[in-house]
Amino acid sequence: MIPVQQNFQPAAAMESQQPGDKEAAMEVQQSSCRRGGWVTFPFIAATLSGLILCGWGWVANLIVYLIQEFNVKSIDATQINNVINGSTNLLPIVAAILIDSFFGSFYVIAVSSCSSVLGTVLLTLTASITSLRPPPCKQGSSVCHAPTRVQIGLLYVGIALAAIGIGGTRFALASMGANQFDRPKDVGVFFNWYFFILYTTFVISSTVIVYIQDSISWGLGFGLCVAASTIGLAIFLLGKRFYRHEKPQGSPYTTLARVLVAAIRKKNLPLSPESVDYYHGNDGINQNMVSTPTQSFRFLNHAALKSEGDIQTNGSIANPWRLCTVQQVEDLKALVRIFPLWSSSIFLSIPIAIQGSMTVLQALTMDRHLGSHFKIPVGSFVVVVLISTSIFISILDRFLIPAWQKLTGQSPTHLQLIGVGHVLNVLSMVTSALVESRRLKIARGIHLEPGSVVPMLSLWLFPQLVLVGIGEAFHFPGQVALYYQEFPLLLRSTSTASVSLIIGIAFYTSTALVDLIRHVTEWLPNNINDGRLDNVYWTLVVVGSLNFGYFIVCSRLYRHRNIEEKVVDSVGSGNEESRTEQGA
Structure with a gap:
C-alpha cells in the first residue's frame, strides 16, 4: 500500500475553489511533487548505515564489555543485555505513535540520532577513562571490585541514550523512506535495498567493530560508533530539503x-x-x-x-x-482477531532471546581460535545468524517458493511460512541442548581453574545458530507480511513495528524466565561449567513445542480480514452483507 500524498486534491474539488485558493493548492501540489523520490535514497541509506553501524556496534558486544570491563557477573550481564534489547525493540512503537500523532518522521529521527551520538560518547568515555570503570579482576582470582554508583550510573545513562537512538530510528527510517515514493514498484525496490543495507551493516558491525573492541581497544571501537552516528546524523539533516514531509494525522x-x-x-x-x-x-x-x-x-x-x-x-x-x-x-475487531496469532510469536522469540545471550557465555568458555593467529570475537557469533538468514531468504525467494508453486499450484501462505519457522526454532533448541551436554561432559571430565577454556571448538555452536537464522528467514518476513495485510489501514505504520514490539516483550519475558529458573533451580550459576544450561535448553524445547501447538490452533481458527473485504468490495451491493457475514 502506498501512502497518499497529503496535499493531493481531486480536480473537481480544485475547480470549486476560489482562484487564489486554487493557485495556492496547485503550488502546494507542485512543491510536494518536487520532493521525495530516489533523490532522497542516498540520504536515507547513508543515515541508516551510520546509525546501525553505531547501534549494533555496541549492542553486539555489550555482554562482553559488562563482564570484562565492569566486572558484572555473567548471568547478570545477560539479563542486563536482555532488558536493553527489549527496550530497543519497544521504542519503535513509541516512535511510531509520536510520528503519527504529533511530530512526523523527520524530527523524531533527528532527535533520536542526537541521542545516539550522546549515548555512544558516554560509552566511549567509560572505555577510555580509567576512573570511570572499576579496576580489572586479577587473573585466576574470584575477588573483583564492583563498579561504584557513579561508574554504573554513567554507564547506564550512556546505554539508555544510545538505545533511544536505535529504537527511534530503525523502523522510522523505513516508513519515512517508503513515504518518499508513489509507485508500488519503487516502494518494493526501496524495501529490498533497505533490508540489504540493514543486514550488511549488521554484519560489518558484528565483525569489524567487535574485532576492534576485543583485539585493539574498547575506546577505539566505541569511538568509531560515535563517528558513524555523527556522520549519519549530518547526512540526514543535509537531505531535509529533498524529503517529502508527512503531516501527523492524529493518534x-x-x-x-x-x-x-x-x-x-x-x-x-x-x-x-x-x-x-x-x-x-x-x-x-x-x-x-x-x-x-x-x-x-x-x-x-x-x-x-x-x-x-x-x-x-x-x-x-x-x-x-x-x-x-x-x-x-x-x-478494532481485526486487532482482536489477530491478537492470539500475534501472541504466539512472543513465545517464538523468547527461546531465541535466551539462546542468543547464553551462546555468548558458552563461547567465552570454549576455544575460539581459527588457526594459530585468529580468535573469533564473542560478539561476532551473531553474524552466523545474520548470514544464514540473508542467504536462506534468497534461496526461499528464488528456489523453494517457486518449486512449491509448481508442485501445489499455489504459493505458501504467511501462516505456513511462520509455522515452518516455529519448527526450526524448536530444532535449534534441541541442537543447543545436545551441544551444551557435550560441552559440560568435556568440562567436568577435566579439572579447570576459574576462567580456563574448555578444550572444545566454538564452531560446535554454529549449527544451532544456522538453524535460528534459517527459521528467521521463514517467520520474520512472514510475520511482517501478515501484519501488514491484516492490520487496519489506519495502523499500517504500526503493523511493521509490531514485530519489533514482539521481540521487545520477548526479551523482557526471557529475563523474567531466566530469573525464575535461577531461583527455582541451580542450573544457572555464575560459572556455567558448574550448572546445567542444557536443562534450560530442554525446557525451551518444551515451551517451544507447546507454543507451536498453540500457534496451530490459532491458525486454524483465524479468518483473514483484508482478503475477505476485497471480496466484499468486488461484488455488488446486494451481496455485500451476506459475504461479510460469511467472512466473520
Missing part, C-alpha cells in the same frame, strides 16, 4: 479507544439487523468498505449503532466518544 489509537467507550455506553441498546441503523460516515469513503457489522464480537457493534442525538444536521457525529463508523468497529 489512531484514540479512534480504537472510542469504539470501546462507545460500545460500553450503548451496551443496553438492542442491536439491529438492518444496515441503515448503523453509522457509515458521511464522506463517501467508509460507505464503500463495510456495509453491516460482522457478527463476531457483536458487543462492539453497539459503537456504530445510531441513536437520537448522535448525528448532527450536516451528517457528522455529534460526539465521537458515543458513535463510531462501522469501519472503525471492524478495525
